[in-house]
Amino acid sequence: MMQAVTEQVAHQALSPPVAMRDVPAAAAAAPQRSRRSLLIVALAVLGLAAFGAYLYVPSLYEVSTDDAYVDAHLVSIVPKVAAYVAALHVDDNTTFAADALLVELDPRDFQVVVDTADADLESARANAASVDAQVTEQHSVIAQNEAAIAGDSATLEFARQELHRYGSLAQTGAGTTQQFQHAQSDIGEREAAMRRDLAALDAARAHVGVLETARRQAQAAIARAEAALAQARLNLSYTKISAVQAGTVANKNVEVGNFVQPGQLLFSAVPRELYVTANYKETQLTNVRPGKAALIRVDAFPGLRLYGHVDSIQRGTGAQFALLPPENATGNFVKVVQRVPVKVTFDDPGAALRWISPGMSVEVRIVFGSHPRWLDFLD
Secondary structure (H helix, E strand, O other): OHHHHHHHHHHHHHOOOHHHHHHHHHHHHHHHHHHHHHHHHHHHHHHHHHHHHHHHHHHHOEEEEEEEEEEOOOEEEOOOOOEEEEEEOOOOOOEEOOOOEEEEEOOHHHHHHHHHHHHHHHHHHHHHHHHHHHHHHHHHHHHHHHHHHHHHHHHHHHHHHHHHHHHHHHHHOOOOHHHHHHHHHHHHHHHHHHHHHHHHHHHHHHHHHHHHHHHHHHHHHHHHHHHHHHHHHHHHHOOEEEOOOOEEEEOOOOOOOOEEOOOOOOEEEEEOOOEEEEEEEHHHOOOOOOOOEEEEEEOOEEEEEEEEEEEEEOOOOOHHHOOOOOOHHHOOOOOOOOEEEEEEEEOOOHHHHHOOOOOOEEEEEEEOOOOOHHHHHHO
């Protein structure tokens, strides 16, 4: 027993303390931890620098926004006349060509109006022809009165000669007083006939003026009837609604048998030509000009990249044309970065336009300068 205790004490005396044994190991691990910490810090700094370069460097040659969408010049298909829908040649999402017949309205009421206007025009033309015939007849009456006056003038001259002759004979006793008195009476009768025919001539000429007025009225009636007929035919033509340009039906709100009113929206025609409206911050438009290249990504097709160019920049921010535009002079001014719509047109979208629709969200990057080659991976 004593020997065992003696050996244990001797062993403890010969062995170094525990603390003394761990000092070299801890001293060796400290530099390793320091190097590891430095490496982590360096990697973090490089990562932040790379991330900062990723965010900052593209701003040197391009601007981007996700506040953008596909847009188009939509055409509202509306009737101009009130009628029942007789035929519908398109359905939901139907594609149609330019000048294609889209909707037919019931034309019967409008055809009746056309027939009535046509009859009114024929009546007005017949009335004008009757007035023209009366004018021609009146000119004949004038000629007849002029001939009668010429005859009256000749007979009056002969009666005056007879009065002079019988007056001479009566003075010499070769003629009778009765003959002289008869010649005097004959002159009075001829002068009265002359005055009567002159009055008739004046009346005939005055009646020509009345007939000329009637002729102008008849011509005006013809013009009015022609205008009414043209309007009736125009209204009849409105019963057929055709496409102005090729496109696709959207937002259809009509069926056969519906009674439609002028201005009522039947459906919208989406044209084939699309473009992008990108709402950029005003601080991003410093170097943006029409003609600058643009890269377009459609949210619905992440792998699709389309190219275009800046067509135009709207003269006014979006808020300026809002229902309640901002009024900065009220004293409650808070400066907010405004958005300006930029129109971007596609260069050659190809078959992609078959799948892209107005309203789809897109991301647009407008390139206003050349970027370094080593940044190609950012595309």
